[in-house]
Structures are given as C-alpha cells and as structure tokens.
Amino acid sequence: MADDGMLMNFTIGDSVIKPEAKFKGGTWRDRLTAKKRSAHRVSEKEPGDGEAAARNAASKNPNQIQLGTRPVKRQRTEDTDSFNRPSAPRSGGDRRPQQHPRDPRQFISSLFSSNPEARNPEEPKEERDAEDAKPTNAPLIDGLDTFTNLGLSPNLAAHLLTKLELKAPTAIQTSSITQLLKEESDAFIQAETGSGKTLAYLLPLVQRIMDLSKAKNEHTDTQVHRDSGLFAIILAPTRELCKQISVVLENILRCANWIVCGTVIGGEKKKSEKARLRKGLNILVATPGRLVDHLDNTEALEVSNVRWLVLDEGDRLMDMGFEEELQGIVKKLDARQRPSRVPGVPTRRTTILCSATLKMNVQKLGEISLKDAVHIKADPSDEDEEKSNKEEEESFRVPAQLKQSYAIVPAKLRLVSLTAYLKRTFMRKGSVMKAIVFMSCADVVDFHFELFSRNQDREQQRKSDEEQKDGKDEKDEKDEKDEEKEKLSAHGTIAPGRAFSTPTNPVILHRLHGSLPQNVRTATLGSFSRSTEACVMICTDVASRGLDLPNVDLVVEYDPAFSSDDHTHRIGRTARVGRDGRALVFLQPGCEENYVEVLKRGYRDGGKALTRTDANEILKRGFGGNDKKKNWEEKTTDWQIDVERWALDNPDYLEMARRAFQSHVRAYATHTSAERSMFNIKELHLGHLAKSFALRDRPGKINVPGLRPGQEDTKKDFKAARNGVAGNKRKAEDAPSSTNVTDEAARKMRAKMREHMSGANEFNLA
C-alpha cells in the first residue's frame, strides 16, 4: 500500500499536533521532554488507557518520534498494493514504488509519482521579470547629509570616510545621529535589516564620549582615559553579535584611542574578564547573563558613571528569555548611579533599544527599560497613523531591492530540488559568490553537509576496489575521507561542496549550528566571511540575526522559518546596505502555500516583486544540461537513487539521515501558533518526506536512540553552565542543544519561554 501503508504505522499523537500543546519554551528537546513528562502523568492517571500506556512505553527512548494516534486518515496517494507486489527490475520509465529487495522494511518509491498538486496553480514567474526596486537601506550618497553636518566631529567623520570608507550615512543613521546628539531622551531605533543600525547608535555614543574629553580638557587638561569610568554598556543576545559589535566599535575608536572598550561575553575564563574590568573600560559590550554575573560578583565592575545603555536586537533578547536579567540590570544601574566626577557627563541615563521588528515583546522590553522614548525610524514620514497596532506588529519590512521568490516543491522532491537549485546557481563562475541555506535543526544541517560534500569518485573507487580485492580496509577509507575534509577545516565544518561544484567553479561548503563549540562557530563564520571563493553555508537560525556577513547574494530557506520574524532576519543576511540580494523559500503544496501571504506582508507594495517557481522548473534547470541521452527526470532519479544507495551503504550516514528526519519532524511541530495552520504536521506526508532524507525506511521504523555524535561535550558544557550563576541563560548564550536537561533547568526554561515566547526561536540554537 505504498507510502500510505507506512503512514498507518506512524501515528501522530496528541502531544505533537494538539493545538492546545502548552509547552512553547526551551529548545525543542526541552519541550519534548516536558510533553513526554506530561504524557507520562496522564498515563499514570489512566492506567487502563492502553493507547497512553503504549505511548508511554515508547517514550522511554528519548529520540523516538512521539506521534501517538493519527486522528484523520489521509487520502491514499500511491498504488495501494505496491508493498505486496514482488519487486520487479527497475527500468528508466518504471515509476512504480518498489519494495527494497534487501530489506522488507525498506521501500523505493518513484520521485515523480503521486506528488500532490499545488492548491493555487499559478504560472511560474521568472525572477528576472520582477522589476528592480530602489534600495531602501542604502547609504544616502545623493543626499545632502554627510556625517559632519549631522553633528559628528570632523575628526570622526574624516576617520569614517578615509579609514572605514563610509561616504554617507544611511537613512536610519541620519535620523538617529541627529536625535541622539541633540537630545538626551531614550530612543527606540527601528529599521529594516542591513540598514546600519549598529553605527546608528555607536556613532552618537562615541561622539558623546569624545565630547567628554573636550569638557575635561578645559577643566583639567587631561583626556578621558580608561580609569575615568564606565560610561556605556551595550547588550546583545549572543556572543557572535557582541564580538561583531565590538569589532565595529574598535574600528571607530581607532580615531580616539584614549577611549577603551571591551567585552564580557563568557566563553573564556571569568578571571580574565575580571582582570579586563579591573584595568578599566569606558564602553562595555556584554551578553545579559554574563553582565548580571559580573554585576553580582565582580567588585571591579563599577557602574555609577554609566549614562548610555544600548539593548541591541531587542526582539531576540526577549525571545531568548532575558527579560528578568534585563529588568535586574536596569534596576541595578538605577540604584548604583551616582553623580560623576567627570565634567560633561549627563545627569540621567539614556537607554536605546534597537530592533528590526516591532513585536509585542519589544514593546514590553521598551516598557521595562525606556522612559518617554523617541521612536526613531529611517523615514519619519513612514509613520502611518491609520495603521492599527496589530497591523503594525504583524507587518515587517524587507529591503525593497531584495528579490524574493518561493518554490512549491512536494516533499519527495525537496532534496533533489535544493540540489538542482544550487547546481544551477553555481553553474557559472562569479554569478553568485555566497549563499546561505537555512535548515530546521542541527541534525538536518549535519546530514546535508555530509551529503553535499560526499565524494562520488571516491565512492566509486571504493566500490571497484571492493570488487577487485575483496574490499579495502574500511578504516583506511574513513581516515582518507576525514583527511580530505581536514584540509579545508580543522573542525570538520568546511568541505568541498561537490554536489554543486563544477570543474570551473568549485564551491566550498560550510556548516553552522548552535551545537558546535563556540570556537568552531567563530572559526567557521570567519572562514565564510573571508572566503573569496564561491561558498555555501548550511545552517540553523543561529546565523539568522544580526550577523553581518559580507557579500551574501542568496538566502535559501529550505525549511521555512519558525516565525515570520525569523524569516525577516534570515533574508536580511542578503541585500544589505543597498546591495542586491535574492531569497528563495521552499514551500510544500497544500497548507504551506498560505505562507505566501506572510511573505507578501513584508513589502510596501503588497509583494509585486515576489515570484513563484516550482520543482519541475528547478529540476529542469539544474539537472537538464546538454546530455541528450537522458532527460532531466531520469537524471534527477539517478541522482536520488545514488544518494539513497550512498546512505544505505554507509551505516554512519544512514543513521545521520534517520536522525535528521526524526529531528526535522519534531522541529516541524514547533512553528509559532500563529503559523501552525500553515505548517500543519497532519498534512505532512512522512513517507514522502523520508525520501528527501535519502531514506527508504518506513517512517514508523525510524528510531535513532541516544545523543548525536559529538553531543556529549555539549552536554558536559551544559551541566557545567547549569551549576553556574548564569544557569539556563548561559545555555542561550552558548547556544548548545541539549538532550538531557535536568528537571530544574527544563522547568525554568519552560517558565521563561512560556511567558515570553510565541514560537520556536530556540530552534535558532539547536
């Protein structure tokens, strides 16, 4: 009974699909643990309930997909008796599903049969048909504003021009520099991604501290120096962001080297951070958890002079559950503030909140931290009084020049379509230099990294060696493979992207997710940023917010974001400061098509530039080519069969594929409640989906126990962090994915997330 037969074994349970599922917080693993615990409680209360008991028994394996009883039987889409039919030799034109001859639990289905049709059939519209829109986040080169006439000192403005090559401010910089130099009121800076928000708050802040030196000169003839006191604190949610901000700040301060900045972001010994604080800093960049820790435990951190507090990426700070810390920080700064000995230091503190989006949680953070704040926008005339709060909150703006498209791709064709799309993208050297592919979680990233970097020549060589001399030593093979990857990266996060490289355009593949240790993440991001070769980074949402990676031409959302805000941030990694950029999101036919309305909301013109494509179009372009012996369908099928065999022949990869599949299904169930009707797990065809993970297994049989390889270290890290003061916040900052959190950590995390999170941003961390 084809794939439907598989689905009957794969029961979707209350815990995953019930709309009233209550646990929103923590990583998806945390939420799953919580759900299991509650399921366990229910079954204890109802000992006679066989179904619950069965579910409870199944839940003993932490990695088994808990999908309970499927309430509505889905319409059959394959031949009903294909499971019982004896497997016949396959010919190019035979598209019937087949049982795998080696293993009755396996099942080979054809790529091109029984795929659901799009609900809203529309002609694919080519990207090039879309009109070029004027960039909305570019520097205002043609405008009258220069950094000098906005009020920055000639010294600083000249430094920006000559050393940092910044000729003119962007619109948000114009508005914010004017405002923040002129007045001392609190401010909320809101502007689209890639519009230069970091400099929008850093430049006026540095200018004000430089002015303190002038004031001091008049009185004492000495400049502000590192011992004069800490004047400003900048908080950002992750270490990566803090490091990025600190690099920008150091670059600016090269023209005022008597002002000293530093970071406290964890990831190094607290002792060295303390030593840095003791030596004296004027501007501090910190993650909230670490700052709280130092405020409580480090005497050398003296905050009585702090007059500027910046909360960067406000929405993410709240999504990550930092509300309590931020509240505590604001209170402590208020309580410890004293009149400053330094002339010119303002009497009150200015707080600046920065965000690309204006969600309820950002408003809440505003309530906690801001008093009579001015709302600074790129274009003040943008203020649409007619707009209701709800509309304002729901709408998000993407840079107008960003060309977005969506591809309607059935589950079975997802892997081949992504491969074809990337093949096509990198066919010609120089057309696209850097692309980011977002996936749902770390296991999915790891699997695709292996798959796209696999060496087919080596595989073939191995097979023929095996035939010729009864097999080569497997260990040697593994060593060779590892060696090859190590040539590109000491950490195994960079490898040749063979699946879409051409002889003239080799593509380098990177992988990034929160389960990697911090130093590996930093090294991988650094390598991707610096690369002058064509390269692709496959990653989770850990790379979605705030990161400024130069020259990203394309963003692919292979797995749609868990919330529309995440989507805004993801696509915001391209089309930055006026540059061109393209973004593509994969959607499956059916309820996911409704997501197009969400995409349209990002545009001022209702999404006229949004284009549509479909799997066949992508496959034709990617697998078509000049070879006339086979058509694109045959070539696509050959490629798919090849990767399925690759997975079958390598137990390690097969396990990775299975693990990726089960993690993906769990992740799918965690879209924000507002968007869950568009990403409805009941409509997910698990048999078809398994195929896009190169699997021939029945979904019900996919059950990979234990931790993913390499996760033991992360677990240790997490345990250590749990015992520290930062507790679960450290987790957010370090962003490890943890399978085995304790009750207490899980409870705290749940409580926090339940309070603040509307979705699954914690997936960013997995």
Ligand SMILES: Nc1ncnc2c1ncn2[C@@H]1O[C@H](COP(=O)(O)OP(=O)(O)OP(=O)(O)O)[C@@H](O)[C@H]1O
């Ligand atoms: N006036 C300018 N002229 C040219 N480049 C600029 C200017 N201002 C900022 N940039 C560059 O633009 C890039 C993006 O800046 P930044 O990271 O501050 O954007 P952002 O608005 O914070 O984006 P996101 O919302 O994604 O965090 C940086 O590389 C920065 O150097």
